[in-house]
Amino acid sequence: MAVPPGTRRPRQAPIATLSRVAPRPTLRDVATAAGVHPATASRALNEDTRSLVRPATVERVRQVATALGYSPNPIARSLKTNRSETVGVLVPDITNPVFPPIVRGVEDFLAEHGYTALTANTDNDPERAALNFAAMQARQVDGYIIATARRDDPLLHDAAGRGVPMVLVNRQTEGLDVSAVTGDDSVGISRVVDHLVDLGHTRIGHVAGPSSTSTGIARERAFRSALERYDLSAAAAVTAQAFTEAAGRTAMLELLEAGAPTAVVAGNDLLAIGCYDALDDLGLECPRDVSVVGFNDMPFIGRLRPPLTSVRVPQYELGIEAARLLLDRLSGRSTTPRSVLLPVTLVVRGSTAPPPGARARRRGRGSAPSPG
Amino acid sequence: MAVPPGTRRPRQAPIATLSRVAPRPTLRDVATAAGVHPATASRALNEDTRSLVRPATVERVRQVATALGYSPNPIARSLKTNRSETVGVLVPDITNPVFPPIVRGVEDFLAEHGYTALTANTDNDPERAALNFAAMQARQVDGYIIATARRDDPLLHDAAGRGVPMVLVNRQTEGLDVSAVTGDDSVGISRVVDHLVDLGHTRIGHVAGPSSTSTGIARERAFRSALERYDLSAAAAVTAQAFTEAAGRTAMLELLEAGAPTAVVAGNDLLAIGCYDALDDLGLECPRDVSVVGFNDMPFIGRLRPPLTSVRVPQYELGIEAARLLLDRLSGRSTTPRSVLLPVTLVVRGSTAPPPGARARRRGRGSAPSPG
DNA sequence: CCCGAGCATGCACTCGATTGCAAGCCTCCC
DNA sequence: GGGAGGCTTGCAATCGAGTGCATGCTCGGG
CATH class of the missing domain: 3.40.50.2300 (Response regulator)
Structure with missing residues (x-):
């Protein structure tokens, strides 16, 4: 090699760029700084290959990594592993007040486990749904959380048949063997x-x-x-x-x-x-x-x-639960689809009253009506 | 090589997988099917390198591509180009009814231009904002749309200083030289x-x-x-x-x-x-x-x-406009930050009435009050 | 003292697409 | 008829990380 040492990063400096984004350190940077091969650094930083590396080396690599502020490039990792730690979320319309709490629940749970959500609106249009679904597929999402299910939904049947991991939330599709989380209608x-x-x-x-x-x-x-x-x-x-x-x-x-x-x-x-x-x-x-x-x-x-x-449905919990089921599925922890019914409660307010010209009957809650 | 021809795809079939996802065709698949080099296929399919390829070849490649149902792998592309056609959207809380229309506007405009949005909630917590910001950075987002700006926001100042493309929506940050879209408060x-x-x-x-x-x-x-x-x-x-x-x-x-x-x-x-x-x-x-x-x-x-x-603020349009400014910036079409003020209108309803024991004054709309 | 087992590490290729450079071919003109 | 230039296309490296395989080192036993 005729290349002098210290020239490891061949990215030429842009001529007249005012303030470009500083390049994030890569695995190679960490490796050379720690005096090891990139492969070793990779193994040292990776949970389930760590045992292959001498503990002292692991420690050194980790320290260098945190010192440099290294974090792995998810894109590169996805390319190699075919997983993206991203899930697609399909809702009919985020503007419909029912969905924000659900989405929030999903995102909160996902974020807690290092995943992120890609959200799209379908406006209940099967065509838009298919487009969004495909776009997410292309972006290597690991699975889907679907709030747009139609009762008869060829798109979902097809995807489920191909083994695409998904969880339905709020709505169901008939004869589809996938997990679903809904309120108890x-x-x-x-x-x-x-x-x-x-x-x-x-x-x-x-x-x-x-x-x-x-x-x-x-x-x-x-x-x-x-x-x-x-x-x-x-x-x-x-x-x-x-x-x-x-x-x-x-x-x-x-x-x-x-x-x-x-x-x-x-x-x-x-x-x-x-x-x-x-x-x-x-x-x-x-x-x-x-x-x-x-x-x-x-x-x-x-x-x-x-x-x-109205009937209160725990939307946020619906989202949480759906995300949980999906991640369980993705991690292989659980493999058989489950249907979760979350309890609902009646909230009585001012829009209900006795019928015109009548007084309310008094009756024990849930007991059978006494015949006329 | 002792490998017989036709073995181009060395991915071994999994032993007992029931119904795995069929592998999407890659650029190589298209290339070999069309009888050209992958590089040529890439250029043929890419808008701004297409002129380098003979029109007949372009046509052949495109036909093969659509026949195979090819679509490029955005992950691989991002890795090479450092762009992801993804933008990060930071909102305080999607559950707050103000934000869904904004987000919807952003997503609609982005989708129309082949971009997708990554949304996160910060709960107005600078720390959560920083975390989400970094996570998005790691995922190579091309830019940000920020609805969580604080009046004094070190995170944003820092990012803006590093040249990270972003557009503020709904809220502003003082002394920050970036585009912003707000209602006319x-x-x-x-x-x-x-x-x-x-x-x-x-x-x-x-x-x-x-x-x-x-x-x-x-x-x-x-x-x-x-x-x-x-x-x-x-x-x-x-x-x-x-x-x-x-x-x-x-x-x-x-x-x-x-x-x-x-x-x-x-x-x-x-x-x-x-x-x-x-x-x-x-x-x-x-x-x-x-x-x-x-x-x-x-x-x-x-x-x-x-x-x-209340005062009606065109939230959906705010989102649209913010996305437009960001994409303009990303494409290099516009380079200097712009501040857009969208017009608002007063919507008079039942929560306002003359003060107790008074009658309304009659006055021309917007004219100066006549002194005492 | 020597050899083999086993652990730690390095090498090199891969994921899928992009791109600078080189090479081939054709055409046109002298 | 030959050479130059331009248009097409191919080659190979690259982005950043993961991983099977090879290699080297160490330690222990015979």
Whole structure:
């Protein structure tokens, strides 16, 4: 070698760059500073190859590494290992208040374990979902947390078939053998119906969420079976086109025309707000004329006019749990899919009241109704 | 080499893996399939080296590439180019309703240009911010969009000094020569004061945001100078410890004790909700006893009880604009920092009314008040 | 005292794509 | 017909870290 010593870093200095970013030290830098081969430095710094290196050397390398402020380049590592310590998170729309707490939970748990999250919005569009999914795939994400599942979702079936690690959160897909974390829709709706019957309602309607989503279907089913327990049937039921305020309003207008419910169970809080709008349109008042119940207990939903009675779903915990399941799967700790149902609670507020011209029945919580 | 031809892909098949992910085709695969050298394939597929390759070859390579479903491995590319087509987004807390629209705007604009966003929450903790910042740095993000700026922020000064590309959004940092996109706080507050004076208020108080944030300070300054234009001075002003409901309540209780304002301008909507809480505590009613105004016009804030008068800030557009500035900077299209002020509008709702025992003055919008 | 076992370390190749440089071919013109 | 120049393409090194294999050293036993 004719190269004089100390010329180890051949990156030529840029001619006239004002203040370029100082290059981070690499593994080679650490190695030469510690007087060892890069391979040795690599092994010394790596948890599960450390045993191959003499303890004294390990110590020296580690000290040099911290002294230089070395941290491995995740890109280079990913290239070699095919893992990126990154997971993809798909949500319909982060602007929908249900999702920020979920995402926050996911990110918090991931960060705690050295992972980072790549988030994308799909707007419930399968095509956008597929695009984002592929883009994340290309970026070598190790797995996915999916809040956008459709009841029948070819994209997910396909991916699951290829063995892509993923966890569904909030929503499910039928016949898909992957882990999922959701709120207990059935119990939630059941509590809602208990509450309304308690208040004396018998003509209860339902503004269901879109039938393309598991939550839409599950809550509608739960609604019907809860009514059956009281020998009641739905005053009317209309399915909204989307989980949005506008769709809720449209559906509610239809519902009010179809039956004449004294109470309405909405598929989620946004639909419930749409119901408020529809009542406004018709000059009706909630809860005096019609009681309304939502689902999810979004932030600030208790401060609406009137405060919305809703079912609280522990969104943050949903996110935490989903992230936990995914990392368990990635680390090989657990291999069989698990379905986790998180408990929900009914939060009674001002949007529910006895039906017009009636007094509330008094009844023990959860007990069977005494026959008429 | 004794290796028979056709053995180009030496990855041995795993023994008993049920359904592994099919390996994505690489550039080499495309190259051999097209009968060219990988380097040629690379140039053919790359926008700005394409001119070096014979058009017929380009076409052949591109066809083979799409036939094989090739897409470049961003990890490998990043390693070589030191760019990742990824930008880091720092927000205090995605759970705060102000931020989702901003993030959404950022992500939408980035996605449209082939970039992706890495989001992290800092909880306004400089230490967490530094950690996240470093983690993103390690992941080779090309630049940052920062919604967590503190008024005096060593982290940002340091990074800016090193030439790290970044754009501030929503908040600013003093004496920092980087691009920033914010709502026009000064005009917003000015409109608020106009409106309150219009209604007949003269004893106006302020619950200011934390003085560690530019928005806290800027809005307070704007508040005082707006009052001066009417020869008024603040009935009282208290600085909240954080932009949270709880901090707003505490500050408001103090404020009500200090002065006896008939109207209160809150530093943002969350603080305004805290003001509602405080009024509740004391058995006062808004707007009958005290008018309250917020800032930001968060989603659903108009559906509160009472509907909050607030200043609408175009958050989504803030995000879009911030992303645009950053990408302009990254592409070298624009090099000098720019400050963008987006226009805001006052949205008058039910939380503001004339002061107790007074009728509203009628006054032309924005005109100087007629002296006493 | 010598040889073998075993531990510690170094060497070199790899992941997938990019890019400076070299080489080949063709064409055009003298 | 021959040479020069330009257009295409190939070669090989590189980014930073991980890893199978080879090598060297040390220590212990015979």
